[in-house]
Amino acid sequence: MHLERSVADQAATDRVQRSVAVNARLPRDLAPEDAITAVMCVLMDRLTAGEAHHLLEAMPASMRPFFSTCVRHRVGQPTQRLDRVAFLERVAEHLGVTPSHAELVCEVVFDAVRSELPDKLVDDVAHQLPRGLQQLWLAGPRFEPPPEEATLSSQDARLAIEEEIERSVALPPGVASIDAFSAVMCALAARVSGGEARELAAGLPVTLRGVVERCTLHRGEESEVFDRDELLRRVAAHLSIDPAEAEPIVRAVFDAVKRVLPEKATTDIASQLSVDLRALWEGS
Numbered sequence: 001m002h003l004e005r006s007v008a009d010q011a012a013t014d015r016v017q018r019s020v021a022v023n024a025r026l027p028r029d030l031a032p033e034d035a036i037t038a039v040m041c042v043l044m045d046r047l048t049a050g051e052a053h054h055l056l057e058a059m060p061a062s063m064r065p066f067f068s069t070c071v072r073h074r075v076g077q078p079t080q081r082l083d084r085v086a087f088l089e090r091v092a093e094h095l096g097v098t099p100s101h102a103e104l105v106c107e108v109v110f111d112a113v114r115s116e117l118p119d120k121l122v123d124d125v126a127h128q129l130p131r132g133l134q135q136l137w138l139a140g141p142r143f144e145p146p147p148e149e150a151t152l153s154s155q156d157a158r159l160a161i162e163e164e165i166e167r168s169v170a171l172p173p174g175v176a177s178i179d180a181f182s183a184v185m186c187a188l189a190a191r192v193s194g195g196e197a198r199e200l201a202a203g204l205p206v207t208l209r210g211v212v213e214r215c216t217l218h219r220g221e222e223s224e225v226f227d228r229d230e231l232l233r234r235v236a237a238h239l240s241i242d243p244a245e246a247e248p249i250v251r252a253v254f255d256a257v258k259r260v261l262p263e264k265a266t267t268d269i270a271s272q273l274s275v276d277l278r279a280l281w282e283g284s
Helices: 002-023 032-046 049-058 064-074 084-095 099-114 119-127 131-138 154-168 177-191 194-203 206-214 228-239 243-258 263-271 275-282
Strands: none
Touching (some): 002 032, 002 099, 032 064, 032 099, 084 099, 099 194, 099 263, 194 263, 243 275, 263 275
16 A cells, blocks of 8 residues: 555656646756746745645655755744745746746646645635735646747846847837837836836846836836827837837837736736727737
8 A cells, every 4th residue: 555655646746747847848957846846835935834734745745855945944934925926036036037937837837736636725725825826826737838038048038028129120220129128118117006017027037127127216106197199208208219210119119028028917017008008018
């Protein structure tokens, strides 16, 4: 009986590792068990100590050694009140990937681990999480893989965004792609709430995050309410160009940025925009 259980436990661990190896699009230097450990350790920090213990005990025995260090660190520590954005940021930092890639890794790890857990425990974990994290914990595999840019390193993701902007629009003389990015994203950040602007910055590769953070340093929580024409006017003024030249630049930056933002961040931004601005953001 003990041998049969050990074989079954190892088979479950192999299934989880294989799913992560196949579906998470990990960098070559990152092993599936590294990704599983990072995601599940951050989840345990988000749960109560009791629920983290129940989760650990319910895992296949052969998988528990992955979490020995984080379980020791969890004992006696308060629950970390992480929302979805902070959770992804923590995982991204652990793995050295972008937040968008961390979102994919979390979805894959959670889907694989959930399949090996009792339904009641899956529900108990979900009940301890805020809505955004519940959705992440319960998410199934994506029908379509994320764009390649979403799984690049932070430095390569920045280069990919800059190159895509340059390919997509003829920038005026003296305007570099990073200038266009800064002008457009600062205007967008002003149009959404302070919390959403911070989430927007946190969802970007770390190499681009400071661009948005600098333009949100001294703002309040309320968004500035303006329409599409005003956003284009602000971008034009920032770049010292004619407003007629601003729209294709805005569209090029929006298209490039959406390729590296976490999926939920893209939809959350859209939900705060007026109809005309949402159409611009969504590329329609």
